[in-house]
Amino acid sequence: MALIVHKYGGTSMGSTDRIRNVAKRVAKWARAGHQMVVVPSAMSGETNRLLGLAKELSPAGASTPELMRELDMIAATGEQVSVGLLAIALQAEGLEAVSYTGWQVPVQTDSSHTKARIESIDDARVRADLAAGKVVVIAGFQGVDEEQNITTLGRGGSDTSAVAIAAAMKADECLIYTDVDGVYTTDPRIVPEARRLHTISFEEMLEMASLGSKILQIRSVEFAGKYRVPLRVLSSFTPWDIDINEEAKSGTLISFEEDEKMEQAVVSGIAFNRDEAKVTLLGVPDKPGIAFQILGPVADANIDVDVIIQNVSQDGKTDFSFTVHRNDYARAIELLEKTVGPAVQAAKVLGDQRICKVSIVGIGMRSHVGVASKMFRALSEEGINIQMISTSEIKTSVVIDEKYMELAVRALHKAFDLDQDQAA
């Protein structure tokens, strides 16, 4: 008998028929003797509907803490409806089931409305229910702060809730049911030969998640790593009555144990991202403190910076480039042209939105030399110019012209033999 946490996304909860299927799947696990905690998202579309109503009424342009508090009050109802409906569907399956909101558990968070962080989870009540043979359904995405205000964790927060609950309860495994059947070596829509990974290390998953594989919210992966929660991503589209042993091995296990199989693969996957834009300050005086003089105001303007490049100086001048999210591009350019550029005596401000970032990710890179150069050669053979390079222990990213993205991903997928089975 194990303690298992299931998390179901909004699509899985999208209709009463689908909720009934979720209940049948959970019932199968419960009947196999497992203690079950289930964390569902809001029914698909519901959070957007609710926030749409709120937006119609909101003061133009406002984002006061008071407004954010009310948005949380409203948005949290989506998951509250889901847990009630799922508990009822489980009761209809003949199980004892009880639902809880975030505050009822309680899932204690800080007071950062709409993007709160979980501080602690008291699992006493849930544990008592499990001991009494009940399936416990807990609302994801939400918590409560010290003053008893309802908070939400931000988009994708239900993943984080599920993992945090699994961590607090020391669950044996946290299964994230989603609309993909696992983590792939890269996006199969771009590389048809992309393979599903049976396991991936949590560090790799972190890089894959942050680099644009939108399977899991990155904070949930961080949480899983920090608290060593075995996490499995698997498909919610398999029939609910497939053999439980088969289901338990399906999808991709995100593990914190580096087993041999993982060591064999130098590169586990190719991630990519075309949400970024590049900005460059040309001819900046190369003197101490220049990076801070440039990036300080950018950070103050709440613009996140990803890749940063400073070239070696020539004649006491240097070029300074960084990437920002495309949504922040216009603001970043304006800031550089009006304030930062003149302040640091830059000769010129350049910008380019038509870029993409392609990354190879693999825990094996730590102990293998020449991985990056193999990447650069593969791109060079396709005639793809590299604009920026950024590396970490288990990842190498390049910024290239957006139009080469698919070509680059396919070339790298082939160069690192990702179309061959890991175990082969």
Next chain:
Amino acid sequence: MALIVHKYGGTSMGSTDRIRNVAKRVAKWARAGHQMVVVPSAMSGETNRLLGLAKELSPAGASTPELMRELDMIAATGEQVSVGLLAIALQAEGLEAVSYTGWQVPVQTDSSHTKARIESIDDARVRADLAAGKVVVIAGFQGVDEEQNITTLGRGGSDTSAVAIAAAMKADECLIYTDVDGVYTTDPRIVPEARRLHTISFEEMLEMASLGSKILQIRSVEFAGKYRVPLRVLSSFTPWDIDINEEAKSGTLISFEEDEKMEQAVVSGIAFNRDEAKVTLLGVPDKPGIAFQILGPVADANIDVDVIIQNVSQDGKTDFSFTVHRNDYARAIELLEKTVGPAVQAAKVLGDQRICKVSIVGIGMRSHVGVASKMFRALSEEGINIQMISTSEIKTSVVIDEKYMELAVRALHKAFDLDQDQAA
């Protein structure tokens, strides 16, 4: 400066445009210097939508406490969305506003899910907000039990919430905004000459409410009477920007002070109800305990009984009649024919669904003789046969053939001069 509670029904909260109008109306009151607490219902249709989803998933025919708990979990979200949206709309009006769910106040109730009763309200948090100049928006219809489970008060519970909050806070007046502009001497759809009452005593309102004037939930009137909360029913369809002094005097005040004006009117209104059906046991042996032998099993079957008549006996036999809600009619007849009738050796079971109850209500009846006989004469003059009679201190009800209902109401309205102005 007064402490005022406003309650808005689902129609008033039915769209973002309407919520904006509610906010403007509340803002007008706040700017006039009043401390404002607002209790909105769920957006119209929302509670039915939510319970419809729940019903699709519920085990057939089940009504376990566990299921009821989940229904409350789900239904309570309707008001939670409303309070958040209204608080945002108030903020957009430039006011400081904060919303609370039932559990946040907290509104403490018993654990009777879907029909909980309020036990206590802690107003400390709300009072602090009011003192800080905030408008406080509180979710109606809901509370929390001792084990921190969410409860709801049942249909129309938002009226009760508003009155209970007004009582706990010793509010100067509780204004119930609704889709009628006050309490009428009778239904204007039946008697075009029906007049709006400027004031009505809480006892009269109680009789009017329980007799089918569906303006206020009866429990809210009981609450208002018990805690002496001045209650006003007024229209939510007047423009939000009408003069506040005019608005404050509009509608009908439900008062617990019997002023002179009220004493003048012997009968304040005519109520009617065609939701009942009549059942009769003929030829029952007239012996002690017979009423209990009949009505005990009926109560055990959860069938509410209203009017009860037992005729004087002849030859040791009597006839026993009572009315039940039409929804319970078939069950009542079956129960009498199969169980109760044989048990008490009744000669025959009769039933009639085509009846109605018409009542005259008036606090002045206490001190005026001949009111009932005036009623009977008016009906007799129209050739209407009276099947049953039931009286209380401030009301006389008759059960008659359904087809005479409109005729009876009109005749009584005229007989008691209700088309003349009270003050005249």
